[in-house]
Amino acid sequence: MVDQPAARIPASSPARTRATGRLRLPVAALAALTPAWLIILLVYLGTTIWTVQLSLTNSRMLPSSEFVGLAQYERLFGTARWTISIQNLLTFGVVYVVGALVVGFLLAVAVDRHVRFESMWRTVFLYPYALSFIVTGLMWQWLMNPEIGIQATMRAAGWTWFTFDWTTKSSMAIYAVALAGIWQSAGLVMVLMLAGLRGIDADLWRATRIEGIPLWRTYISIVLPQLGPSIATAFMLLTMGAVRTFDLVVALTNGGPGQSTEVPAKFIMDSLFARQDLGLATAGATVMLATVMAVTIPILYARDIWARRRAGTI
């Protein structure tokens, strides 16, 4: 599942099995893993099963055990707010993931060009990632506030045509969420890409200079294809983040104006606690789980294969 350093003795090596003594595994080793097993079985597996099972019953305010098949899912997808949430998530997700990937990649490339004060630039680009989504959301909410934010300042300075009030316009509000998200996460992408860029053989750069390949062409035709694993990782983290988006929306727009920034995670929270509709909440959560797994498991699998192929060929 995880990149193994190539120098590591493979798990199947007889030396390893012998030396680590599978035969004489102390009780302590089993005892030490008990909490992890308990957490995995009871919390991760148990609650997932519970939630999925609830989504197949006619639970409303209280859990019920009456099996109703996919009725809750029909109800869920018949709920306008849920379908709107999904559409919003798609818009947000595409803009946010693509935006953060592009900005993060450009930042990584710029920082990697032997610039002065490299670590200062890196620090500046990454610090938003240390902030909570609540803080991020509030900051941008104020910047886009038409009365006190950037728009008011620019208009006061005489640029009366200037508008930057996305959070108050239902057509633009979802892009406001994406902008704040990109601001927060671009640094993460930069760090991941930078790690990939630094892994590129210095001789390869020399070879492209000898051949006279222009810089932009080198990045597109030679560097970018080699960053596959970094891009996949960043893509996966960003997609996960997009699907989970909740705090950012709460702080920035609280779903509004209207329902223009409602997202599934928030829909589930509201169904669970404000409207106390267990059936909808658990059905929504199950859909969310399926989506996330559909994205991550293939990528984890592909990356595992990459890692093995690399370890095998070098």
Added chain:
Amino acid sequence: MRDPFPQSANGPRPDKVTPARLGLYAFLVIAALFFLLPAYVMLVTSFKSMEEIRSAQIFSLPHLFDWSAWIKAWSSACAGVNCTGVSAGFWNSVKITIPATVLSVLLGAVTGYALSFWRPPGGKILFAAITIGGFIPLQIFLFPMVRATAMLGLYNSLAGIVLVHVVFGLPLTTLLFRNYYASIPVELFKAARVDGAGFWRIFVSLMLPLSLPMLIVAGLMQMTGIWNDFLLGLVFAGRDNLPMTVQLNNIVTTTTGQREYNVHMAATVLTALVPLVAYFVSGRWFVRGITAGSVKG
């Protein structure tokens, strides 16, 4: 054949300041402004009076630095009818973050150690399950976890929220430590076993001291993650233990009276302060944590 030596090959050393280089720095400066401006605006606004804020010059420095918004934000801003500022949330967050960080890092270290050196039966399955578990959206767990903690009498308690953080921190910390231990030569472990050291002895005297860097990295990641958490604190902490992020949001969304933006921004800066200080003090470890932990979510 084309002339392999165009005239430009001759002559003096070319100028180092090329347009491309200028463009590069221009891009960096613009990007830095984009990333820094929001924080700058928040900081200066928190020192301004409400009157000055309404004059709509968010980029200007305050006429005179006024700490009163900070004092109010810390000790008397209202969240609903509860006027204690963010200080109560700050201390709650401290009380949640410290035990949750320590416990989840230790649990991750032990689990990673056992998985990576002892190869117990089912270890591979457990590790795969932990890795995938890290990707499951929290919403799946909420209702059952609420019921379970309520049954244990832990719902809406400090112990409850700490437990929840430890449970959901397990994937990240285990992954960090397992990968770290995978980079330690297995011969070291073999030598300790040949010397007759047992499971806990090897862990405490050999592996834990060796993993000091990862203890720092994992501690840092967990600390900022738990401090910045909103959702779990909202659901599990209970009214008396609300973490700072939740309280901040409550203060900002309280609509009675006029909106005191300076107070709100001061409260926001205060909430951001702990992870920011951690980030600026330990930037390199933070970066290492991201790259080491990125295998998971």
Added chain:
Amino acid sequence: MPVPVSLRSVDIGYGATAVVKNLNLEIAAGEFLVLLGPSGCGKSTLLNAIAGLTDLAKGEVWIGERNVTWADPKDRGIGMVFQSYALYPNMNVEKNLSFGLTVAGVPKDEIVRRVARASAILQLDPYLKRRPSELSGGQRQRVAIGRALVRDVDIFLFDEPLSNLDAKLRTELRVEIKKLHHELASTMIYVTHDQVEAMTLANRIAIMRDGVIQQLATPREIYQRPANLFVAGFIGSPAMNLLKGTLLGSDGGSLFRSSLGEFDLPGKAFPAEPREVVAGLRPEQIIVGAGSGLAEIEATISVIDAMGPETVIWCRARENLLSARVAGDFPGQVDEGITLGLDLANASFFDQDTGQRLP
């Protein structure tokens, strides 16, 4: 058409640290020049400077009739082969060969022609559709050479191209590179830390140490007349035998006095005043057995290294351990006493203080 390369008063450094100082080097058109030296002595730095990949701090680089000191690498008419191959990992062999030409806007049929030629010379035809990761080390390096070849350049630069290969492949590819030089007659500059590669490939070798060329000469000259103790110790395996002693010049010849005795050096004229020197004798300049007519000493065999066609014996004579090259069927035994003849007439002498060769 082969082209000469000339480095004039070149300084190269990284930041404040100077790696190469005031270096002059003239490489003749069509020459195979090897830069040889221990790791970290500045060979790659120098080669990169010729390629235009590293800026000079001072001095000039001339290629042919042109001052290319500040020319772009692609405009210098060079091709370069790297130790790590530096192939484009996401492109197959054919694309690796043609990519640079495509970018440079070379007409399609011309590209096809050049790739076919390189592929034929290097026997790459079976692999054209494979990616670098599906090739062995030797095949990868042939592709890398091919990529330099298609550029139709007059100068080839190699930076330790064989260091990542195992011993057998290294020998094979070494022969191929030598053949290539013979066929193309291009100027080739080749960096290595391996003296066997240097000796077998070079027209001339430049031995470097700490960014300074110690000796620039043909392989034979370097082997037989090392310019100083560093070169003497660096070239040759087993290394040259070194004997400390005093050299006394006189009219008809000279006298070498060492702990092993006093030896006449007829025909060698050195200055009269006594001089502390080190005498250097190649293992083959020490002959086993009495009656060789050379300066004879008594010694005891302490180690015998059989190497197949020949054997190297290590003999103890007082505090000295001397190596001698003998036939593969050498009958002696360890701890046996033997007589050694020292061919001092052909020995090298170095000043003990400066390490420089005495003429």
